[in-house]
Amino acid sequence: MSENTGNGFKREVLEGQVTVFQTGDSGDAAYVIESGCVEVLVGSPNALSRVAVLTQGSMFGEVALLDHQARTATVRTLVPTVLVRIESTHVQELLQRADPVIQYLLRILLERFRSNSTVVPNDAGSHVEPPRVPDNVAPAIDLHAAAVRTLSLAHDLSNAIDSNQLALFYQPIIQLADGTLAGYESLIRWNHPKLGLVSPDEFIPLAEKTGLIHRIGRWVLQRAVRDWPALRATCGASASCRPFTSVNFSAPELCSEGIAETIESILAEHHMPAHELRIELTETVVVSSIAQITRVIERLRRQGVGFALDDFGTGYAGLDYLKSLPFSCLKIDKSFVQHMDSSPRSWQIVQAATVLSQQLEMTTVAEGIEDLATAEKLASAGCVYGQGYFYARPMPLPEAVHWASGFVQRADP
Ligand code: C2E
Ligand code: CA
Ligand code: CA
Numbered sequence: 001m002s003e004n005t006g007n008g009f010k011r012e013v014l015e016g017q018v019t020v021f022q023t024g025d026s027g028d029a030a031y032v033i034e035s036g037c038v039e040v041l042v043g044s045p046n047a048l049s050r051v052a053v054l055t056q057g058s059m060f061g062e063v064a065l066l067d068h069q070a071r072t073a074t075v076r077t078l079v080p081t082v083l084v085r086i087e088s089t090h091v092q093e094l095l096q097r098a099d100p101v102i103q104y105l106l107r108i109l110l111e112r113f114r115s116n117s118t119v120v121p122n123d124a125g126s127h128v129e130p131p132r133v134p135d136n137v138a139p140a141i142d143l144h145a146a147a148v149r150t151l152s153l154a155h156d157l158s159n160a161i162d163s164n165q166l167a168l169f170y171q172p173i174i175q176l177a178d179g180t181l182a183g184y185e186s187l188i189r190w191n192h193p194k195l196g197l198v199s200p201d202e203f204i205p206l207a208e209k210t211g212l213i214h215r216i217g218r219w220v221l222q223r224a225v226r227d228w229p230a231l232r233a234t235c236g237a238s239a240s241c242r243p244f245t246s247v248n249f250s251a252p253e254l255c256s257e258g259i260a261e262t263i264e265s266i267l268a269e270h271h272m273p274a275h276e277l278r279i280e281l282t283e284t285v286v287v288s289s290i291a292q293i294t295r296v297i298e299r300l301r302r303q304g305v306g307f308a309l310d311d312f313g314t315g316y317a318g319l320d321y322l323k324s325l326p327f328s329c330l331k332i333d334k335s336f337v338q339h340m341d342s343s344p345r346s347w348q349i350v351q352a353a354t355v356l357s358q359q360l361e362m363t364t365v366a367e368g369i370e371d372l373a374t375a376e377k378l379a380s381a382g383c384v385y386g387q388g389y390f391y392a393r394p395m396p397l398p399e400a401v402h403w404a405s406g407f408v409q410r411a412d413p
Contacts, residue, residue, distance in 0.1 A: 009087075010085040012082070016080065019075070023070075023071055023073060030085075031083045033054060033081065033083060034084055035056055036080055036081025037077070039052070039076055040053075041073060067107075161215055166216070170186055171185045180240075181404060182385055185248075186223075187248070187394045208252055214252070217253040220247055222266055231400065242276075246279070247280065249279050249280065260295075275304035278329065279306070282309075294324070308331050309321060309327045312332055313336055331365045340378075354382045358382060365384070365386065366385070366386045368388050369391070370389050374390070391407075
């Protein structure tokens, strides 16, 4: 008898003496003994010898599951036994999401385990086949390269700030209704001495894991606030235009002790009005520590700092956060904006997000605008701001100032 317990687990109730698997079977699951006991046997079918008896709480069958090889032992129950079966597909999903260093280390361990073991209780037996690369797993060489890259990036990143390898680029944000230049989003860049430009999508998660994100975040904020006067001077001067600069924050940054005070003191040091700073957070940031983040957002909102919910529509909990947190802006993810023409659903989602933000008295920024038609369509839907390659890519400060000097603001007299 078997029943699903959720999360890729299945409970199997086995009466009497039952073979769970035998030598040569495919390693499609691992098992934990919930009650009862099993024996582990190795050798040929006619001359099996017992190498272990496993009882409640033991796991078996995990080696073949992890390295996709055939079973090298036979396992039989000795008494009525309840097993929790862990499906291979579930474990593979977890492994594919794991850090490349962990994937690589696991692979090395498994290969060593297989080639060193003679008689091992659990899965392995005296017969050891040479390791085989399963079809659906990245070849060892790729895993090795990815692991080495991750390790060396993590090491090099710690020098990046002091060696001036980080830079802040600025992408203009346009007020769609009248074409004025309203502000900029600051986006970090890492100029690695050997590897060239490394994407923030690659090194920000690494910085979060190593704790370097706190130094990086402080550097970004200080640089963005320091550069703001030069950029502010390029923004539109119409009555409806309230210029701002946006910075992206990660979860650990916003949860760190004293972050609100740090932001306030950086603003004060540079005499920057709080309402000209906007902090962009993704849903994943918010989800990690809702109570602490709520306190920080509420405190800074009272001073006037704006908060944008970034990548809206890509996660699960966006609406929930809009209900409970005082966001002042909603950023519509580029995955919707870029498919507005080809996908009626994307267009409907963009329209619905715009209406929703109006009703909640928030502004909207659409990112990823790559042509005039998209900009016009967004303006007609009531979306307030837009950014994208159609206007400009993210640029270093001098280039952004130069670009702005040639930008024709439609609202200019
Ligand atoms: P994001 O906050 O969603 O930033 C928007 C991304 O879309 C940027 O990628 C930007 O260059 C890109 N983009 C802008 N317009 C267009 C367009 O028209 N077409 C296309 N295809 N792409 C466009 P980028 O600069 O590579 O940044 C990636 C992500 O890294 C950002 O996504 C943000 O989550 C993170 N990030 C960047 N800078 C920082 C930072 O200073 N701190 C933190 N914590 N995260 C950052
Ligand atoms: Ca952003
Ligand atoms: Ca985004």
